[in-house]
Amino acid sequence: MSVKATRTGIVLRPDPTRVLFRPFELGSTRTLKIIARVNAMSDAEVEVKLNEVIREFGGRHYKLERFLLQRFEQIRPQLLTDEPLSLERKLLLGAYFTMEYSLESAALFNPSMIWHPDQTNVPPGYKRFILSLRATGEGHVSSISFRMGYIDEEGKIVLRKPSRYVTSPEIVPNHRFNRTQFERKLYELRLENSIQEKMMIGLGEEFSLPELEAQIKRISAQYRYNAEYETIASGLLALARSNYEIDFDDDQSLDERCIFPTSPNETNGIEDARFVQFTEDNDEVTYYATYTAYNGRVTFPQLLATKDFSHFSVSTLNGAEVANKGMALFPRKINGKYAMISRQDGENIYLMYSDDLYFWQTKELIMKPTYHWEYVQLGNCGSPIETEAGWLVLSHGVGPMRKYAIGAFLLDLNDPSKVIGRTTEPILSPDENEREGYVPNVVYSCGGLINGRELIIPYAMSDYASSFATVNVDELLAELTGKAKPELVADIAR
Known part of the structure; x- marks a missing residue:
């Protein structure tokens, strides 16, 4: 037997009660409208609404306010002016672009x-x-x-x-890539060619994602609207973003x-x-x-x-x-x-x-x-x-x-x-x-x-x-x- x-x-x-916060992504047009609506609120209204958010969600999350500030920094480029905002308004803007996700x-x-x-x-x-x-x-x-x-x-x-x-977790921003291993993978993906070589010129034996992004941006700007360059650039960035800490x-x-x-x-x-x-x-x-x-x-x-x-x-x-x-x-x-x-x-x-x-x-x-x-x-x-x-x-x-x-x-x-x-x-x-x-x-x-x-x-x-x-x-x-x-x-x- x-x-x-x-x-x-x-x-x-x-x-289902184990929830984490995730970015609430919306299109650029809707994002601008929401920012405008929040910025039209008075300081008193912002304080009342933010306190309501903290009371309702603060006990459900670990370091909620830190995440809300991070979300604000991510949507900051959508702001129309450089006018300083209060901490409370930044937190509330971050909350409007945050959602709970039941893991x-x-x-x-x-x-x-x-x-x-x-x-x-x-x-x-x-x-x-x-x-x-x-x-x-x-x-x-x-x-x-x-x-x-x-x-x-x-x-x-x-x-x-x-x-x-x-x-x-937090994504480590300064992750370093080994150039030899990176190029071996590019070969397997059939992305190793003269275009790729141009996009990696000047990168050392180890390099970071921001360094790669900056180099690709410089080379791509010289060949704007070139579909082949855009394909290679997309492949390089996808590979880099799939290796992280x-x-x-x-x-x-x-x-x-x-x-x-x-x-x-x-x-x-x-x-x-x-x-x-x-x-x-x-x-x-x-x-x-x-x-x-x-x-x-x-x-x-x-x-x-x-x-x-x-x-x-x-x-x-x-x-x-x-x-x-x-x-x-x-x-x-x-x-x-x-x-x-x-x-x-x-x-x-x-x-x-x-x-x-x-x-x-x-x-x-x-x-x-x-x-x-x-x-x-x-x-x-x-x-x-x-x-x-x-x-x-x-x-x-x-x-x-x-x-x-x-x-x-x-x-x-x-x-x-x-x-x-x-x-x-x-x-x-x-x-x-x-x-x-x-x-x-x-x-x-x-x-x-x-x-x-x-x-x-x-x-x-x-x-x-x-x-x-x-x-x-x-x-x-x-x-x-x-x-x-x-x-x-x-x-x-x-």
């Missing part, structure tokens, strides 16, 4: 679970974890939300009640932080982040997440990197084999190379190696849909987990009626192209309580953890809410290896 997961009964549902009003799903980098002051036998989730709100725009919790000495999962506040305030709790779509590739959302604790050969740790950026037409695999969950860098993944969804990074190098599980063709599982974390040029087919519950397609459910028996990978399969189920397979530690074993039946399938949601008949995960002798699987229920299930590691690896009593002490420390 095949191994089956045990459900915990924990259900994490979307909370997870539609869904909170596709979780990924990693150990918290801070395990200080934890009781003996307890361990903190971070749960990242795909939060979806108005317009079906997805972002990354966080929750925190711990596992107690008896293996019980306890989620911490999240803060009332949620805030998107973000910062959160250190005094914000992790569950108050939201990574909201920012770049041109992400206009319709950030989807399915697969976080992994990556350990370099020198034992330095970085937390990476591969995710899918979506602009409403095309999906783009991208990479998040952080050491502290306060400062993140966002980068495009490049190379001939960067395609489709579901790329998942191994937690360390293998034989001196970065390694990735992937699915370029939409149905099979591949293995990729690279000397450069950001460029992936080759792939190797390692698994095809074989069993009835995965005939439509196979994919991973997060990064491989290292055990003494091999690399344990959670998988998903799609069968009749587009029903998603979760299975597992095991790869050789030194040569992951060798499949040691795979589950012939799902270890988790949607039950009657999980079948209904935004996308029916789906269970899905973006990465689990091993705690003691238990594999913890955070999973989504029909693209709406999330839960947890557990599987005994010994039983699962015994099935995958075909051994009754395998030597399979999990490498829990990683």
